[in-house]
Amino acid sequence: MASTPNPARKTRVHPKVSTGEEAISEGLRERNKREKLTRIKRAARQLFEKQGFEATTARQICQRANIGTGTLFLYARDKRDLLFLVFEEEARRLFEEGSERAARSSSLVDGLMLLFDGFIDFYAQNPELSKVILQELMFQPHDEGGMGGLTVEYQVAVAAQVERAQQRGEVDSSVAPVAAATACFAHYTLWLGSWLGVRMITREEARKGLRQALELQMQGLAPKPARKRPKQPARPKRPAKKGAKARRTKTRKKS
Amino acid sequence: MASTPNPARKTRVHPKVSTGEEAISEGLRERNKREKLTRIKRAARQLFEKQGFEATTARQICQRANIGTGTLFLYARDKRDLLFLVFEEEARRLFEEGSERAARSSSLVDGLMLLFDGFIDFYAQNPELSKVILQELMFQPHDEGGMGGLTVEYQVAVAAQVERAQQRGEVDSSVAPVAAATACFAHYTLWLGSWLGVRMITREEARKGLRQALELQMQGLAPKPARKRPKQPARPKRPAKKGAKARRTKTRKKS
DNA sequence: TGCTAAAAATGAACACGTTCAGAAAAGAAC
DNA sequence: GTTCTTTTCTGAACGTGTTCATTTTTAGCA
Numbered sequence A, B: 001m002a003s004t005p006n007p008a009r010k011t012r013v014h015p016k017v018s019t020g021e022e023a024i025s026e027g028l029r030e031r032n033k034r035e036k037l038t039r040i041k042r043a044a045r046q047l048f049e050k051q052g053f054e055a056t057t058a059r060q061i062c063q064r065a066n067i068g069t070g071t072l073f074l075y076a077r078d079k080r081d082l083l084f085l086v087f088e089e090e091a092r093r094l095f096e097e098g099s100e101r102a103a104r105s106s107s108l109v110d111g112l113m114l115l116f117d118g119f120i121d122f123y124a125q126n127p128e129l130s131k132v133i134l135q136e137l138m139f140q141p142h143d144e145g146g147m148g149g150l151t152v153e154y155q156v157a158v159a160a161q162v163e164r165a166q167q168r169g170e171v172d173s174s175v176a177p178v179a180a181a182t183a184c185f186a187h188y189t190l191w192l193g194s195w196l197g198v199r200m201i202t203r204e205e206a207r208k209g210l211r212q213a214l215e216l217q218m219q220g221l222a223p224k225p226a227r228k229r230p231k232q233p234a235r236p237k238r239p240a241k242k243g244a245k246a247r248r249t250k251t252r253k254k255s
Numbered sequence C: 001t002g003c004t005a006a007a008a009a010t011g012a013a014c015a016c017g018t019t020c021a022g023a024a025a026a027g028a029a030c
Numbered sequence D: 001g002t003t004c005t006t007t008t009c010t011g012a013a014c015g016t017g018t019t020c021a022t023t024t025t026t027a028g029c030a
Helices: A028-053 A058-064 A069-075 A079-103 A108-125 A126-138 A145-170 A178-199 A203-219 B028-051 B059-067 B069-075 B080-104 B108-125 B128-140 B148-167 B177-197 B204-218
Strands: none
Touching: A028 A058, A028 A069, A028 A079, A058 A069, A069 B069, A079 A108, A079 A126, A079 A145, A079 A178, A108 A126, A108 A178, A108 A203, A126 A145, A126 A178, A126 B128, A145 A178, A178 A203, A178 B080, A178 B128, A178 B177, A178 B204, A203 B204, B028 B059, B028 B069, B028 B080, B028 B204, B069 B128, B080 B128, B080 B148, B108 B128, B108 B148, B108 B177, B108 B204, B128 B148, B128 B177, B148 B177, B177 B204
């Protein structure tokens, strides 16, 4: 009944390392901190990629980064936080690239897959690390900036896609965009989980399953009333070229 | 690139404790093991519920169960596995109760909510523990028996619900039941995660969101060609308050 | 240049989960 | 009972992530 509120992630990392462009001249302090952070990122990344997350010890990272063991935890809340330090930048880049590509698509499902594919490629590079990242993303509060914030932006981007589709007449106007976005996001996370977490599925199976789930989300489970032309152009502006259900798009090429 | 295959959960727990009814007379060995297991379960449950999962140490459990520290790990693979030892029985019961109730329902959404509600109630009893359980369920391979097996059975039960609805004509006959079940399960896990993991939502909000997601899954996002639906309340004439739509059933009462 | 206060770095120390070589208990055979 | 084999138990020991009192570095000022 009691339940401790979890180790309650430490309030904030101690040295406030500058986030980029500052006044022209930086003090010694600033420079040292920046360099240290860089070294930490590099060391962590190298070791994670070579040995995996669990097999890499904090002390190893410290040694390679030339810092004392305690210092590491002034720059990262804990070991898992290092994953974010290391990969946030790349994730942000992928996110923006995906958003751009998706914006050019004219089908909701295609657009979402473009959005998702960037991350799927990223995760595929190292499934073991990705599992930990995903786990953290799905179970850590999304506030407190960092990569959790990205997740929120992600959902916003999905919602934007839905809204565009709605304006196109591809999505019913009575649907709340955020609700639809959440639904699509649910399929995304489930299939990612089956692939990276539960590990009973390959990457391509996950992509295929995800795409089918999105199509099913478009169609709905309920039976279509009668297969006849909606001759009344009252409701949707354009009759939305929605043909049969199983829209066989060729599997999208990825990098 | 390398990536260690994770600490690779230990092959199997050492003493094979009998799973219930055996030959009438049991040897001293069997009895000792059974008693020890019982003591472990009791101790772990009490401590977990009083102090929470993280705050309970393995040594505390051993002390309370009157066993050596090493012995604990002959009965549980690791600390998290204790959660399954402790809660599997109860989870199984809830699952069966839910299945029965769901079988009596004549609407898919209602039926699924009945199925889900059992677990939602269970999780609500102790959200912190539930978070860990959920995390384990979603990220540990589902084979190797235990509670993971339950997850599989769960999805099967959902698929069965879909099939029944299909026979009733509530679900389109062209839909593959497992695909539909997976989709519904995706909504279930997402909303559970928002509630227990990311912690930005209350239990009732999660239930409501889940129900709406299921309804949206029924309807689909695509625009309906003509409003010739059997008995759907058509488009909401009344300007349904704040974006919410498709509110059909009154929020189900739960136990 | 010294002097002082604030910021940052340090590594020994802590508490934890987990292991494993050896000890103890239970069964089998006589 | 006595001996031997097999199963089960045990707690000291290991390696881990993380903390914190102390030391070192930097900045501001005279």
